[in-house]
Amino acid sequence: MSVQKSGRPVIWFAVYQLLWHLLLPLAFIRLAWRARHSIQYLGNLSERLGFGYTKPIATGAIWIHAVSVGETRAAQPLIEAYLARGENILLTHMTLNGRRTGKQLFASAIAAGQIHQVYLPYDLCGPVENFLKTFKPKLGLFMETEAWPTVVFRCAEIGLPLFLVNARLSQRSAKRVQSFGEAGQALFQAFTAILAQTAFDAERYRQLGVRNIDVVGNLKFDVPLDPAQLQKGQEWRSELQKERRLLVCAASTRDGEEAIILKAWKQLLLSNAFTVPPLLCLIPRHPERFADVASVIANMGLTFRKRSEWLKTPDACHQVDVLLGDSMGEMAMYYSAASLTVMGGTLLPFGGQNLIEACAAGCPVLLGKYTYNFQQAALDALQCGAAKQVEEMPLGEPLALKESLKSCLLNSEELLRMAQAAKQYAVDHQGATQNILAILDRQNHFSD
Template sequence: MKPRPPSMRLFFAAYSLLWAVVLPLVLVYFLRRGRKDPLYARHLAERFGTVPAPLPGAVWVHTVSLGEFRSAVPLLMALLARGERLHITCMTPAGRREAETILADRIASGAAIVTWLPLDMAWTCRRFLKAAQPKAGILMEMEFWPRLIETADRLGVPVFFGNAQYPEKTFQRDNRITRPLGRAMGLAAGAMVKSDLQRERFSARGVAPVHVTGELRFDQPVPAHLVRAGQALRESLHAAARPVVTIASAIEGEDDLLAAAIRMTRELQPETLFVYVPRAPERFDRVAAILQDAGLAVLRRSDALGPDLGPKGDLPDDVQVLLGDSMGEMYAYLAMADRVIVGGGFVPKGAHNISEPLALSKPVWVGAHIWTIAYPAQEALAAGVLQILPNDPAKIAAAMTTGPAAPDDDVRAFFADHAGALDKTLAAFDALMRGAASPDAASSAPRP
């Protein structure tokens, strides 16, 4: 077990007190969210550390939501192919549904389970780890739950950060305000990070060893059936010769700006078809109303298309916006596009994944807030395969009517240069596991 200086012990005491205060509010949050998505309010016992059907000795991988789970898919499949069993934890219904869908066969065969992550309290984390008995844990992307990591270290369960990044805003916040929180990261058993910059940041917090493994999203398999379905759908919407712009993963706070940009784009180029894909399913109805209130002719995927994205009947030829109100079909919506705007970056919450449109060689634009995707956004900007848009609907419209629209060899080359993270991650995981199993590491903590 790693040492805990007095400042860290004081931090965890205050952290426990904070959880005692906010726990009722957290429960109310789950119940209220459950009115929009019932899955939020189901399996509540798992939020308190219950594991209904544990797989002792499994590799536990935490993927907070949909994007994190998708980024982990190459790693998960490789671990399964090596004979590992998996325990996946999530925080959101979108992530859990995707995990249960993608891993359905493995769950049925007893090779994988999916549960909620426990709330970050000492007794819930201890209960979870003792019930699950994982051989190791991997927290994907930006996930850091201090009590969970502290408890795992205390119980001798090695926990690693995977496909990890430490965003600039969070890093600076921990420098200025929450230093004990940052130092608690050092209780992890190691990290697999996206870039040299991220290695420096994790090392500064005492995390060791740290391996640079790249971005797993560049190794995600592209589902060919969705690409074909998107191309066929473009034909069905009479858009083979029309410019098509896909707005992917738009989040709350961006819709009015983007609706105005769509309207202005159509004033400049009336034949343009937009495909609008909100980030969260609970927002589908609200986004449809915003687009319609902007005077746009909206066709909802759920109304007009069947399970295979084929038309249920004749489609109108005057569609201005196709609303992608579905989950798990992003590659189809991207395959339709000449240009792609990735959402999130027009508000301070930060931009979402750009690797999927890059995988299809699509020109990509994002808003100015790219701290959440520092890698690979900075590298993509330097390579000229990503562009920043201001929060100005007229300038967005100008970019959509004059910017590059054809697949670009530079995009293909950039994507190829940044692939290969899976092999590096597997090698790093094996090295970290060997280090965790060394006599010095093994003798430093009791097993659960």
């Protein structure tokens, strides 16, 4: 394979660009399709092609790319640390929900002109070149798994330091990268350095030939929970306890998991194991699925209310089997109110969602077997007693989940021990922000 001095694999890259040009119309069709839920999906379209930027931030900003909601929240402690130093931030996203989250988290800094939000352009040479020439950042930080070839190779060629921070690479993803041979390896080797979450992740990057790697921990442990949301959750929990009712949160669920959880929940309620039946709060990961999940609940024959309806008639929501969390930005409230969380993405092979936020709120976690996106975090939580794993759960089978829920909810002393372990677990693993800053400061000192 032909490779330039910059590490860009020429033949592979030419094919990649051709495919991008061919698929570009489909990208816009996808946006138009999603716009049926919100017209905002069609907003700022020119940015996705690398032009039409309004009020661009001063050159020399620190560029942080957080593709969607999870990455944006994970970047919060790092962004706040740089803001405290007086730095300007160029914050890019790929999804509407990521952009919304950034706008919510950093509203004051955006209003003050210290943060400028735009979409990262589609990974074509022209749009990427115009983006880089327009903003001229002094440093680029990509969050977690993002590695767009055009951006990464071009930054290497122009000498712009680009780091993959809070980096993670599952075994499945590593095999996918290796299937591209030298091209896949060259992509990650083109980063200035990779700052990995765990030793597992670092070793997988090393197997791709990456040499400049540090293990820094997981930024998600440093993300502060909203005190107002925690207070709301505690108040809700107090109301439920007056009725001696337990709340179980099924968080960030993915397509197909809701049916499993609801079947298990229905079996649990029919078992008559509880004097006062518990309440399930079901929060789908993607807001565009709220209506579909509402239909699944109704078809299951369970009574339910939506969070949006609770705002109008809060008492009515205590008399149902399920509460549908059709709101954004309230996960801390749900976790604070709950006695147990079933973590979405782990019941079917999606790799799992973030269990750290639940633990930080003092809510123990029940996991399925698919935790490869958070391998080390899940192992540590299980080891310290902050989490339990559903044993021998056949794909799509709710019985094992029902038994695990029943076992946990009927043992109040064990739930209390798990809640205490969850809080301690969240505290014990903090510190990634300072580790990352120290390495970046050192790298910038050497480059100067």
